[in-house]
Amino acid sequence: MRDFLDDRPIKLRRDRPAATTSGRLMFVVVGLCLLSGLLILLDRQGWMGVVRTSLQQALVPVARVGTNLRDSATGMTAFLGDAGLRERITQLELENSRLHEELLRYQQAQVENLFLRQQLAIEQKHPWKLLGAEVIVRAPDAGRRVVLLARGAQDGLSSGMAVIGQSPGGPAALVGIVESVNHATAEVLLLTDVSSQISGRVLHGERTSVGLVQGQWQLGSRMRLVQVDRTMPLAPGDPILTAGLTASLGLPLNLATVPPNIPIGTIEQIETIEQYQQAELRPFVDPDQVRYVWVILSQDD
């Protein structure tokens, strides 16, 4: 009325029933929530395995096309710049990578000789039997660090196998562990995930000590080495390798297939807590950036 007297157009409000909270809609939403809860339960019991595998197989080729598209878009920037310079950089990166690997092997050999352990694998350039695999999908959620590989049980993969990658100029290093395997795909838990834990051996000069490498991505960093004996001298830059403790126990556990002496990363910062030391680690290979990885199927003894 006031609007009318003021000669202003009245802004009509549409009287809308609360359709978004109608009984039918609520029934559908609750029904769908229950359905998804049932699906979760069935999948955890392993009843959805066949459905999941067949649907995944249908999606994987398409996902691979998408990933290749993204990679080629990223790689387009590499065409910019001088060709000769790029060639030189590539050569230097290769040389750097070779020298880095040689240095690591030398350090490992020193430690092994000191403790009179026979590790012929260290003398060999490639002690592992590898299988190359493309990373087709990364987890879309912020809370989990997993990748999906385009290899599965049909290629000989099984849970607990070590997955390595290589950055330009760096050594081949561990990026994760195969968590579960389907017929044509495998899910890899990255080392940086908070639920990832693996025994690691830290090298410092001629001394060595064992600790636990834990993922820290969800806690704001990448990896941390914990439970290292306080008497062990540590310094930034000291390399960490897999200890292969589970394998040495000879128990039928998943991690028994992870061989020792796979490079993991180097120490960045050290702190001492009570009887133990812990250190922030810088991985040799950034697990979040790998596009192509190798699964260690077995190790030559």
Next chain:
Amino acid sequence: MGDTQPRRLEELLARELLRGLTIVGLGLVQVTLLITPLGFSVPLLLLITVCKVLVSVDSPSPERDILRTLRLALYGGITLDLLSATDLGVHILALLLATLFVMLVTHRLRVEGLFIPLFAMLGASPIYELTLTLASDSRPTDWLIYSRFILLPALFMALIPTLPIYFSLRWLLHRQKEKG
């Protein structure tokens, strides 16, 4: 006269299939093309679901449009579950709870302006991430750290494209209605 019903059913099935395939395509885009260098992904399907609810709330037939959005959450959730190695149903539940939140919050509101889509996403994104975390059995040990390093970055990744997606969807639906 006799074959009218089968033809309609075929048409409905074809439409549903097309809708499903489009959502699967969007899910594939999210997991392959939208991964950022820092490891965070733009939650495209969450964004579309939330914005679609907001557009539906103000449409002439909200119930029908919201039912369509629920189907979007269902198909999108299955796609993400298949592509991200979570148990089947985890992403569906997360998307549905985010949708339910937006439905409940906006049922008495007129969705206008810039702030309601942003506020809706401000609530929906943590619900989505928390559901994913709790339903995946990966409960964080420290909730404060979890909020700083997971919830907040994920929230920013969701908030940035909210307005462009909301206005694009609204424009698209208006255009469809004008044509119809």
